Amino acid sequence: GPLRTxxxxxxxxxxxxxxxxxxxxxxxxxxxxxxLLPYRKxxxxxxxxxxxxxxxxxxxxxxxxxxxxxxIDYKDLFYLVNTHDSFLAAIEQTRYESPQLRxxxxxxxxxxxxxxxxxxxxxxxxxxxxxxxHGIGSTNKRVSHQIEV
Numbered sequence: 001g002p003l004r005t006x007x008x009x010x011x012x013x014x015x016x017x018x019x020x021x022x023x024x025x026x027x028x029x030x031x032x033x034x035x036l037l038p039y040r041k042x043x044x045x046x047x048x049x050x051x052x053x054x055x056x057x058x059x060x061x062x063x064x065x066x067x068x069x070x071x072i073d074y075k076d077l078f079y080l081v082n083t084h085d086s087f088l089a090a091i092e093q094t095r096y097e098s099p100q101l102r103x104x105x106x107x108x109x110x111x112x113x114x115x116x117x118x119x120x121x122x123x124x125x126x127x128x129x130x131x132x133x134h135g136i137g138s139t140n141k142r143v144s145h146q147i148e149v
Contacts, residue, residue, distance in 0.1 A: 039066060047070060060102035064079040079094065
């Protein structure tokens with residue numbers, strides 16, 4: 001597209017990797033200064049939290065996101081922007097961020113891991129079933145199943 005013509009200007013500091021096999025991603029992330037989540041505005045985007053959101057947080061690296069209003073709950077951990085100019089400004093701003101943000105991002109990712117999510121869902125189901133069966137003679141015995149993640 002039209003932006004590709006501007007890429008040669010960035011050649012000394014930017015590398016476009018294209019598609020990268022999943023097992024190579026951690027190695028590449030070590031050398032990255034800033035992660036980008038550029039999304040186009042669309043009607044469904046207010047409800048979308050991409051899975052890579054928590055992968056970005058797990059790196060501890062600053063992440064600039066555009067077009068993801070659903071990340072507002074994480075505004076202290078991401079650079080959330082709405083325009084091209086604010087996107088570029090946020091990328092520059094990441095150079096001056098507090099080192100403590102790295103640890104906060106990693107903690108947030110750990111709290112949103114798949115095992116944590118499954119535990120939250122299981123607790124919600126247990127609480128819902130307990131409320132629905134309470135008072136009608138149920139013993140409220142919990143049936144537990146091992147879930148491997």
